[in-house]
Amino acid sequence: MLKRKFGSRYDWKRIVERGYVEKYISTPQFKGYITLLQMHNVTGPLYKNYRGRAVCIADKGYSWLQHFPDGKHFSVTTVFDSSGQIVQWYIDICRENGYCHMNGPWMDDLFLDLIVLPSGEIIEKDIDELEAAHSSQVISDDEFALAWTEFDRIKTMVAENSFDLLERTHGHLLIVRGN
Numbered sequence: 001m002l003k004r005k006f007g008s009r010y011d012w013k014r015i016v017e018r019g020y021v022e023k024y025i026s027t028p029q030f031k032g033y034i035t036l037l038q039m040h041n042v043t044g045p046l047y048k049n050y051r052g053r054a055v056c057i058a059d060k061g062y063s064w065l066q067h068f069p070d071g072k073h074f075s076v077t078t079v080f081d082s083s084g085q086i087v088q089w090y091i092d093i094c095r096e097n098g099y100c101h102m103n104g105p106w107m108d109d110l111f112l113d114l115i116v117l118p119s120g121e122i123i124e125k126d127i128d129e130l131e132a133a134h135s136s137q138v139i140s141d142d143e144f145a146l147a148w149t150e151f152d153r154i155k156t157m158v159a160e161n162s163f164d165l166l167e168r169t170h171g172h173l174l175i176v177r178g179n
Contacts, residue, residue, distance in 0.1 A: 001138065002095060002108040005075075007035030007066045010103050014058060017041035022104050023176050029168060032069040032097065033105035036176045039063060050115065050123055057087060065173050067165060068097040068105040073150040075107040078169045089116040089166055091158075093150045095143060110139065110147040116158055116166065124155070 008020050019038035025031070039062045046058035056062075061082025068075050075094055079087040091114040094107040111133055113125040134144040157163035 002110065004106050004108055005092070006100070006103045007033070007037065007068065007105045008103050009037055009064075014043050014046060015039050015041075016043060021176055021178075025172070025175060030067070030069060030165065030172070032067065032072075033099060034172050034176050035064075035066045035068070035105055036173070037064045037066070050117070055087060055117075056081070057090075062087075065169065065176065066105070067172070068099075068107060069165075070097065072097065073110070073146060074154060076165055078173075080173075086118050086169065088118075089169070090114075091116065091154055093147050093154075095146070110143060110150075112147045112151045114151065114155055114158065122155060122158055124151075 007022060009015065017040035019040060020036070022033055022035040024033050039058060039060060042058060042060050045056050047054045047056050057079050059082065063080045065078040065080065066075060073094055073096070075092045075097060077090040077092070079090065081087050092107060093110045093112040095110050097105065097107045099105050111126045111130040115123040115125060117123070130144065130147055133139045139147070154163060158166070
């Protein structure tokens with residue numbers, strides 16, 4: 001079974017005090033939900049290791065802006081540090097995005113991920129998880145093929161600087177905040 005991830009992260013115990021807002025927008029460039037999770041207080045920082053370098057992705061004052069585009073097979077989470085600087089863009093490849101009235105926008109994760117750092121560095125993640133899910137029949141052959149097709153498409157666009165959702169991050173943050 002696929003992991004369903006909600007933008008609200010309602011079940012994430014690390015966040016002790018939070019702010020959360022979601023907004024549906026429809027423009028020629030983007031159509032879907034955008035969520036903003038603000039971490040006012042946390043039990044402790046969360047670090048990820050990227051090629052031998054520790055990167056903090058969750059801490060007091062951090063926020064996550066997540067895009068759930070309609071009809072697409074990806075979701076993008078932008079991590080901002082406590083000074084408002086972008087730490088990373090995390091692109092989840094997913095079967096679909098949807099909305100639940102109880103917990104807000106969600107995506108069904110297809111395991112493969114791309115991390116884009118502000119330097120432009122691209123990090124591929126969880127290829128082994130996708131392979132394991134496919135071999136144990138958690139995902140179908142069609143879902144496996146979909147994951148790889150979308151992963152390769154987005155990776156190429158990021159490398160060519162044509163995945164424009166990354167450039168829209170700051171503008172969408174202002175929209176969600178109501179500025």
